[in-house]
Amino acid sequence: MSASEAKVLSIGPLPENEAAWIKLSKVTYRDPNGQTRTWESAERRTRPTTSDVDGVGIVALLHTPAGPEIILQKQYRPPIDRISIEVPAGLIDAGETAEQAAVRELREETGYVGVVTETSPIMFNDPGFCNTNLRMIHVSIDPSLPENQNPQPQLEENEFIEVFTAPLATLWDECKKLEAEGYAIDARVGTLAEGVEFAKTLKL
Template identity: 70%
Template sequence: MSEGKSKLISSQPLLASEAVWTKLVKKTYKDPNGVTRTWESAERTTRPKNSDIDGVGIVAILEEETGPKIVLQKQYRPPLDKIVIELPAGLIDEGETAEQAAVRELKEETGYVAEVLETSPIMFNDPGFCNTNLRMVHVTVDMSLPANQDLKPELEDNEFIEVFLVKLADLWDECIKLEAEGYAIDARIANLAEGIEIAKKFKL
């Protein structure tokens, strides 16, 4: 896998003048007792003006005879200096809906052509640290379509993504196995896998 050759070269503080898509901010607020406090956080600077979200995560399900499978990705992430197991995802473009962005990003990153099923409420990735948010868009992939028989991803020159499939019923066990192999697990996948396990346990 090409991104397996990626490695961190250096790490140093980022000057505000050098930041391209993030900024650090200090929030001042009053707590329930009326005490004035401050909070350090990060914010994206790339959210389109008319959008209420930064991006989308995509739950893409392939219906197969052996059971439904979910589309996952392996991608090197410099903040962790690890290859991360992720759902397809991406930022919203100006004028796009979450659903349009999801269909576009899935096609670009994986080659799959999908149909939207439903969209989640707005979710916040790490609200104690940043204001970044997204909607999860659930899509289905019709494997009978010619486009889904001959996948043609449209990756940018700085994207190195390996796409793979996992049986939805085995997602939790696969996360455990991949972590043991040295991969980092994105929280969105882990939460989905944990939800499936809870549903099994309580027969929901």
Template identity: 70%
Template sequence: MSISDAKVLSTVPLLDDEARWINLVKITYQDPKGASRTWESAERRTRPKDGEIDGVGIVAILNNPTTGRKELLLQRQYRPPVDCVTIEVPAGLVDADETAEQAAVRELREETGYVGVVTETSPIMYNDPGFCNTNLRMVHVSIDMSLPENRDPRPQLEDGEFIDVFTVPLDNLWEECKRLERDGCAIDARVGTIAEGILLAQQLKL
């Protein structure tokens, strides 16, 4: 069997006392004209106390020794909320007393087997601020392919994690995203944003 065999079996309302990962909240706020309004929102329960972010996304670029092209490290995994195999960058939640950079190095090793060094960290980004308060930092990680552990990377997946790791050439990422969508995959917004940024840079010759 493969991750493409996963599927939703049923959907029912989630009671608050059953929820492990999220809260649903009703927000009362004042708009710019002074009127009182309400908003429905989801919040993660997992953000560390006094932490500023929920998680990290990882931009890991490898040099393909055969083709000489730079390739982006990506993952395929089934996501029940969209009932689909998604194309994502490696990512994960931040543990208590852990920096974004530490979380990125740990998650990269656990999910892909690769060992990397942080080179850049983004400002805090919000995934869908009209719906939830979930946020993250994108962490850029350099991977030295000459290291023995990076020649034969071995993921350390948790029980219940099913992740396929692969790479896509950066200069063709936009077209690859469109091809993967035609094949039935859902494209994570972080991957799509990287692809669109590269496309714009190519078109505008930046």
């Protein structure tokens, strides 16, 4: 069975006692004019007490003679009932740093082994909706190393991920092409592609 055959079968309310990953909250706050208001919010239940973020996104660059290629993945996502184009990513385990989580998740999801070169500030995915956050970790991959000759993902039973690469220089065009083919573009991929395009257009 391929990812294209996955589909949502039903949607219904999620009882509080069945929610393993998220919780909904009603936030009461004071606005800048001193008026009391409420806000509906979601948050993850999984953030380790030792961590300031929920997870990591990984900008993994494969250095080839033709130029850097970014490691991407195709993964079916039930909330949107589509296959999404994403960077490797994952939640932080207890006792891990963001950098350690990135190296582990990259190897588990793609098979590649890399070296961390940069860590972003904390980023909030959708602050008008939830408090979920992450750090983007930049990882450099040397394809000449023996461990990267034939990378084998170590996926969990419920993970269905197809790994592929795209030239970083033309990532914007690749996103447009993939969207036209019916794929959903994750905001982290799209924003990175847009940044590359801005840099080229403005000659930064």
